[in-house]
Amino acid sequence: MQRFAELLDRLVYTTARNAKLKLLEDYFRTTPDPDRGWALAALTDGLPLRLPLRKTLQTILEPHVDPLLYRLSRDYVGDTAETVSLLWPDARDNAPPPQISEVVAEVSSASSREFPRVLEKLLDRLDVKERFALLKLLSGALRVGVSSRLAKTAIAQAFGRTVEEIEEAWHAVSPPYGDMFAWLEGRAERPDPGRKATFRPVMLAHPIEESDWQSFAPDEVAAEWKWDGIRVQLCARPGDVRLFSRAGDDVSGAFPDIVQAFAHTQGILDGELLVLRDGAVASFNDLQQRLNRKSVTGKMLQDYPAHIRLYDILFDSAEDIRSLTFIERRARLEAWYERFRPSLADVSALVPFLAFSDLESKWQAARESGIEGLMLKRKDSPYLAGRPKGYWYKWKRAALTIDCVLMYAQRGSGKRSSYYSDYTFGVWKTQDELVPVGKAYSGFTDEELLKLDRWIRTNTIERFGPVRSVRPGLVLEIAFDAVQPSSRHKSGVALRFPRVHRIRWDKPVHEAETLDAVRALLPS
Amino acid sequence: MRSRPESWLYPTERGLYCEPGQFHIDPHLTVDRAVITHGHGDHARSGHRAVLATAETVEIMKVRYGADCAQSFTTANGGQMINGVSVRLVPAGHILGSAQIVLDWQGTRVVVSGDYKRKADPTCAPFELVTCDLFVTEATFGLPVFRHEPADKEARRLVASLAANPERTHLLGAYNLGKCQRMIALAREADYDRPIYLHGGLRNLCDLYVRLGIDLGDLRNVMDSTPAELKGALVLCPPSALSDRWSRRLADPLTCYASGWMRVKGRARQHGVELPLVVSDHCDWPELLQTIAETGAEEIWVTHGREDALVHQIGLMGKRGRALALVGFEDEGD
Numbered sequence: 001m002q003r004f005a006e007l008l009d010r011l012v013y014t015t016a017r018n019a020k021l022k023l024l025e026d027y028f029r030t031t032p033d034p035d036r037g038w039a040l041a042a043l044t045d046g047l048p049l050r051l052p053l054r055k056t057l058q059t060i061l062e063p064h065v066d067p068l069l070y071r072l073s074r075d076y077v078g079d080t081a082e083t084v085s086l087l088w089p090d091a092r093d094n095a096p097p098p099q100i101s102e103v104v105a106e107v108s109s110a111s112s113r114e115f116p117r118v119l120e121k122l123l124d125r126l127d128v129k130e131r132f133a134l135l136k137l138l139s140g141a142l143r144v145g146v147s148s149r150l151a152k153t154a155i156a157q158a159f160g161r162t163v164e165e166i167e168e169a170w171h172a173v174s175p176p177y178g179d180m181f182a183w184l185e186g187r188a189e190r191p192d193p194g195r196k197a198t199f200r201p202v203m204l205a206h207p208i209e210e211s212d213w214q215s216f217a218p219d220e221v222a223a224e225w226k227w228d229g230i231r232v233q234l235c236a237r238p239g240d241v242r243l244f245s246r247a248g249d250d251v252s253g254a255f256p257d258i259v260q261a262f263a264h265t266q267g268i269l270d271g272e273l274l275v276l277r278d279g280a281v282a283s284f285n286d287l288q289q290r291l292n293r294k295s296v297t298g299k300m301l302q303d304y305p306a307h308i309r310l311y312d313i314l315f316d317s318a319e320d321i322r323s324l325t326f327i328e329r330r331a332r333l334e335a336w337y338e339r340f341r342p343s344l345a346d347v348s349a350l351v352p353f354l355a356f357s358d359l360e361s362k363w364q365a366a367r368e369s370g371i372e373g374l375m376l377k378r379k380d381s382p383y384l385a386g387r388p389k390g391y392w393y394k395w396k397r398a399a400l401t402i403d404c405v406l407m408y409a410q411r412g413s414g415k416r417s418s419y420y421s422d423y424t425f426g427v428w429k430t431q432d433e434l435v436p437v438g439k440a441y442s443g444f445t446d447e448e449l450l451k452l453d454r455w456i457r458t459n460t461i462e463r464f465g466p467v468r469s470v471r472p473g474l475v476l477e478i479a480f481d482a483v484q485p486s487s488r489h490k491s492g493v494a495l496r497f498p499r500v501h502r503i504r505w506d507k508p509v510h511e512a513e514t515l516d517a518v519r520a521l522l523p524s
Numbered sequence: 525m526r527s528r529p530e531s532w533l534y535p536t537e538r539g540l541y542c543e544p545g546q547f548h549i550d551p552h553l554t555v556d557r558a559v560i561t562h563g564h565g566d567h568a569r570s571g572h573r574a575v576l577a578t579a580e581t582v583e584i585m586k587v588r589y590g591a592d593c594a595q596s597f598t599t600a601n602g603g604q605m606i607n608g609v610s611v612r613l614v615p616a617g618h619i620l621g622s623a624q625i626v627l628d629w630q631g632t633r634v635v636v637s638g639d640y641k642r643k644a645d646p647t648c649a650p651f652e653l654v655t656c657d658l659f660v661t662e663a664t665f666g667l668p669v670f671r672h673e674p675a676d677k678e679a680r681r682l683v684a685s686l687a688a689n690p691e692r693t694h695l696l697g698a699y700n701l702g703k704c705q706r707m708i709a710l711a712r713e714a715d716y717d718r719p720i721y722l723h724g725g726l727r728n729l730c731d732l733y734v735r736l737g738i739d740l741g742d743l744r745n746v747m748d749s750t751p752a753e754l755k756g757a758l759v760l761c762p763p764s765a766l767s768d769r770w771s772r773r774l775a776d777p778l779t780c781y782a783s784g785w786m787r788v789k790g791r792a793r794q795h796g797v798e799l800p801l802v803v804s805d806h807c808d809w810p811e812l813l814q815t816i817a818e819t820g821a822e823e824i825w826v827t828h829g830r831e832d833a834l835v836h837q838i839g840l841m842g843k844r845g846r847a848l849a850l851v852g853f854e855d856e857g858d
Binding site for chain 1: 667668669670671767768769771772779787788789790792793794796797798799800830832833836837840
């Protein structure tokens with residue numbers, strides 16, 4: 001518990017990704033089993049404990065803290081676990097702090113009636129940092145700025161593996177992952193996913209560069225549309241169908257319709273998850289309504305019908321065909337689809353072309369709803385984990401740009417903490433009212449950042465903590481992928497993937513775009 | 525017959541006023557006669573006609589505002605009578621020269637504590653407890669979540685981090701009066717004997733402390749130093765400079781901040797702090813409660829900070845608590 005508490009404390013105050021990785025790697029390399037495994041579980045999928053934590057904390061705090069003082073404290077601190085860790089009396093018990101494994105054992109064996117007493121006794125053995133760590137562990141959400149992916153990356157780096165290898169083994173293991181650490185330390189075979197429907201790391205593409213065009217002839221690559229949904233992997237075994245995001249998160253719970261549609265199939269497929277109405281791809285915003293949910297209502301299923309457009313096949317029934325070429329797999333995919341005919345699915349069509357010029361005119365025309373651009377895949381490419389060079393390319397349609405006015409600037413973090421580097425920009429709603437439409441952090445050089453920072457400091461109207469509002473006086477040409485409706489912005493719209501394209505020091509602000517013009521770009 | 529204190533001591537628009545003595549305590553607007561608890565800007569202001577304060581506080585005011593920042597200074601020396609009110613300045617343990625103002629009039633004793641702390645501090649005299657009928661207290665850290673760490677332990681953490689990260693300049697944000705000198709003295713007590721580098725805004729008061737007999741070791745100016753010297757060094761600056769342009773000259777700085785607020789993670793993160801040090805020159809919650817109990821006062825007035833929580837707690841302790849609405853004090857003190 002002490003080491004884990006120290007780790008969390010350091011992570012809370014560390015913003016740089018590499019520094020976080022270093023802290024995590026050190027921890028995983030030097031902490032014994034099973035504690036490091038429980039810590040890993042807490043950082044990824046959560047500890048397998050279900051507790052009435054909030055209610056219990058109320059009960060056990062009552063003798064120690066007046067309710068009004070608790071409320072004032074909680075309001076000030078802003079986080080229940082932290083508030084309780086700060087309020088709990090220090091060192092009432094001389095027993096040494098427990099290991100995480102001891103915590104897990106005690107808590108999971110306690111009945112709900114015993115739990116308050118167990119928790120009290122644990123808190124009594126801990127100092128303030130350890131109490132924070134314990135309560136975060138039990139609350140199931142650490143919120144220390146470490147994603148599940150980052151934790152797995154740290155494990156991979158700590159033991160000289162790739163994160164894809166960890167992802168692949170991940171579904172064969174469970175907390176505290178003793179067999180995985182045994183494999184990583186060369187003491188055992190790699191854990192076998194066996195009969196479970198298991199995620200396999202996906203293959204990703206590079207943005208195409210000018211020089212790439214020389215490296216293949218038109219007949220060496222296949223082209224397909226790049227659909228604007230989310231990349232998913234569908235794993236089907238008899239009696240077990242799961243849908244994973246490209247990072248390996250199980251999102252099946254939000255898509256029971258898809259799971260049902262593939263119940264009779266077997267294999268592992270790669271595709272794009274979309275909302276499809278009458279054969280037309282709905283906006284990404286519609287798809288977002290279905291994401292990040294543990295379960296969905298019947299109305300959601302009806303209003304936002306999900307669909308998978310299949311790109312590739314990794315396992316044909318139980319046969320691993322990742323080493324076949326793209327063209328061979330494509331034939332297997334089409335045959336697989338004919339065999340099972342799952343509803344709510346189709347195969348993404350190849351885009352025929354003879355010369356690249358031919359393809360370019362198709363790419364230029366691609367601004368209809370649901371298409372983000374084109375994919376080019378070498379016909380001889382095997383299905384490889386990660387983002388291997390020289391096989392798959394994404395050719396995104398050209399970005400749109402509009403001229404916006406800088407409204408607010410916020411201090412960055414880490415290396416940028418002394419610079420105003422995060423920009424909220426807006427367009428004209430009326431002749432003299434600006435409304436924000438987005439926020440951009442990138443697209444400028446260090447030199448330009450210095451200049452922007454200076455401009456912001458001399459044109460500040462008001463300061464709100466780390467944020468400054470500035471007088472309307474600077475036009476930013478913003479590049480973005482699409483306009484989507486937004487309830488979070490006062491303007492009712494938001495730009496997707498905005499970045500600063502150019503800084504228009506020269507341009508008068510009244511020549512910036514109007515809200516009506518931006519609205520006209522909304523998908524119909 | 526004993527007098528009710530609120531009949532002769534009360535807040536006015538200029539500050540807390542003692543009517544029979546005809547003086548204000550820590551007034552935030554200019555007055556004829558001011559009694560000053562200590563040198564922080566929200567307590568000691570320039571422009572009063574006559575000022576009564578400790579010798580150290582007078583020196584601090586002169587360094588900050590100029591030798592003519594008041595028409596006349598009286599250095600408190602034991603007790604004195606002002607228009608029939610006995611006025612005694614007793615160490616408050618907050619910063620060098622800080623004092624509680626002990627008022628005796630017609631059989632009633634009031635202690636106006638100013639800012640104070642109970643923990644040891646190598647740069648100032650320790651707090652002296654004076655029993656009284658009415659105790660006037662601050663409430664900067666008036667929430668039960670505030671418990672400061674032992675300052676020497678925090679200083680050792682700082683020195684250990686300096687040793688563990690020899691490539692990184694440790695940029696420590698600390699108030700220019702009191703906290704800055706205390707952190708330097710604590711680092712010296714923790715056997716840190718390398719030169720310590722100062723932001724320009726800290727120099728004058730450090731020099732004054734040294735002149736008044738507080739040993740701070742080898743102090744140098746950041747301005748006069750080369751980047752190579754600053755690598756891995758301890759640099760002190762006012763908190764406002766932590767994330768300002770000034771810090772860009774330092775190589776890969778490790779940001780530290782010494783303050784009671786660092787107890788709360790959100791506050792540390794808000795300042796982009798990597799190494800928060802929970803060191804304060806104010807009482808934490810247990811010390812506030814301990815002091816209130818030990819003064820024996822039946823009535824407690826709470827000046828600035830988190831009055832609502834402390835007044836509530838005073839009620840739970842069976843005493844009369846009252847929030848004094850004094851303007852001009854900084855909530856963010858520390």
